[in-house]
Amino acid sequence: MDLPKIVAHRTEGGWMLEAEGLAPAYIRRLSEAEDCGHALMKAANAPGADNGIQLTVDLGDELNQRVKAATQATVDAYKxxxxxxxxxxxxxxxxxxxxxxxxxxxxxxxxxxxxxxxxxxxxxxxxx
The missing domain is CATH 1.10.10 (Arc Repressor Mutant, subunit A)
Structure with missing residues (x-):
């Protein structure tokens, strides 16, 4: 079973968590996203929520690409x-x-x- 999907977007003063069919939730630190998102999904009885969530951090196209490239460069350097x-x-x-x-x-x-x-x-x- 697929895990429920949550997308975190940077906002002024914190992060907004978005999930299909749920109102956005706001958190101060990204480190709180998984626990908060999991609690939201369990409260909404989302299928698969008992197994966790799939968290995606969306920083916009340019920064997403930079994060991906930097991560890949680290993997390539290790190899x-x-x-x-x-x-x-x-x-x-x-x-x-x-x-x-x-x-x-x-x-x-x-x-x-x-x-x-x-x-x-x-x-x-x-x-x-």
Whole structure:
């Protein structure tokens, strides 16, 4: 069953919660929206309200797009960081397999010898 939908809009001094078939409700802080919206939907006997609500924050087209883009950029950066860490582990392992010492690997990769030890330990764990 779908959760009841509530849209929060910024107003002067707070937020307006809108749901189909209900009068708008006003709250001071967005952090109150889920609890207030859930209480409103339960009081209105909205189908699915016992399971919660689906809250959407509408800041207008421009800000909605900026929030979406910023959130996506954060996700993309996290994925890139994970990929970079995998590649660094593989590279450290390949250098070790070529007979290089941990200190030499550290120098080549511009990282500390301690980080080399961590990477090599992680690559063994990832393979095993």
């Amino acid at each position: 890139a960081q994970l990929q970079a860490a995998r590649e660094l582990r593989r590279t450290a392992s390949a250098l070790k397999n070529q007979g290089m010492t941990g200190r030499d690997i550290a120098h080549v990769l511009h990282i500390s010898p301690q980080r080399v030890s961590q990477l090599l330990a992680q690559s063994v764990t990832a393979e095993g």
